[in-house]
Amino acid sequence: MDEKQVTTHQQHHQLTNAQVWCADGQSLVYDLRPAQHLFTSQTVERVDVSTGQVTEIYRASQGAHVGVITAHPKDNERFICIHGPESPDESWHYDVHHRRGVILEGGQAETLDGCDITPPYTLGALRGGSHVHMFSHEGDRISFTYNDHVMRQRSIAEDQRNVAIALPHEPVSIPNKHPREHDGSHFCVVVSETTLVPQPGSDQILRAFEEGWIGENGYITTAGKRQRWALAFIGETVALDGRKVPEIFIVDLPEEISAYKVVGARPIVGTEEHLPAPPAGITQRRITFSEGPGIALQPRHWLRSSPDGSKIAFLMADRRGVVQLWTISPNGGLPEQLTEGEYDVQSAFTWHPTGKGITFVYDNQIVIYDFTKKALVALTKRTLEAPCAEAVVWSPRGDKIAFMRDSEGFRQLFTVTTTELYWC
Structure with a gap:
């Protein structure tokens, strides 16, 4: 199967790790930046993978930058991305704790997460920056990682990364006591809990990150009941x-918005001395207990669940130190090693929409782990330089895979078609 280069103009094109296909599976969304590690794109765009026609989705103004765009799974004209601050200055410029999510539709941007950085803090708002926004399967809830401005002012160490969600049930208004505060279209809460000094050998974590929704409709618990809403994330423990x-940790989430307003052991909105806390009834549960170095952080990847919610895929080194692809049930138990390759898995990954396979980079090729064959299937030829590690993303129909390559000094977008009827 031959790969196809989709973009050709002399700019860097950056895909997010998932949800980069528009709902109809015809276009890819991306940002433009001079290098992968620089957040300086002024626009986010879409490109038709058949014709190569490029359309600008949104352009930032007043010195702000945008990027890390994801597409709504059901609405072909609705997106979300990170938006940096307008009119940045020495005291407030783009950083992990100075950014927000925006819903993009019709060329307009609506801020997702309200920001309130002066006490008394507002329920449903956050106090800092959100990052890598992922829609749930129906697009009605959004997950993201979060860094806190208030704690950052105390010390960098106290600004611990956490996982938060946005609920569409009601907008949040902020009194705007500070010029950098703003309203939000969604009700947002932190759902993970971090500890500044975790007890060695405990389930306490220093930070939470690389989250993913579990299942298109949740998962089945050991009691045989459906847990409709849940997230998996990586938590950094201390041995x-x-x-x-x-x-790997799990948080089971309530369905009713009223449950997200019930205060637990600490204030949901946070205090001047403490991070925002999860609402009552949300507790994180550890499901992996590694004997070695734990979940692989390189290549960077995000936990991704099978469509039926029965398996969470992740990367971890085997006993030889080779990074392999594994899965584990959200109920816990022993992880299952899928690949047994001689070389490391080289990238983030995504599931086929039917759950029949997982695609990623291995041995400088785009490959599929085929659950039926229990083997790797190569889709592209081995090249001297590997495809880029950040994104290998299956289309909604499962007939194409999008990825990136560095070509003639620029990062370009490519697709490869999965022509076998089995995959379409």
């Missing part, structure tokens, strides 16, 4: 010898 060990 008895002081090593930081990334492990």
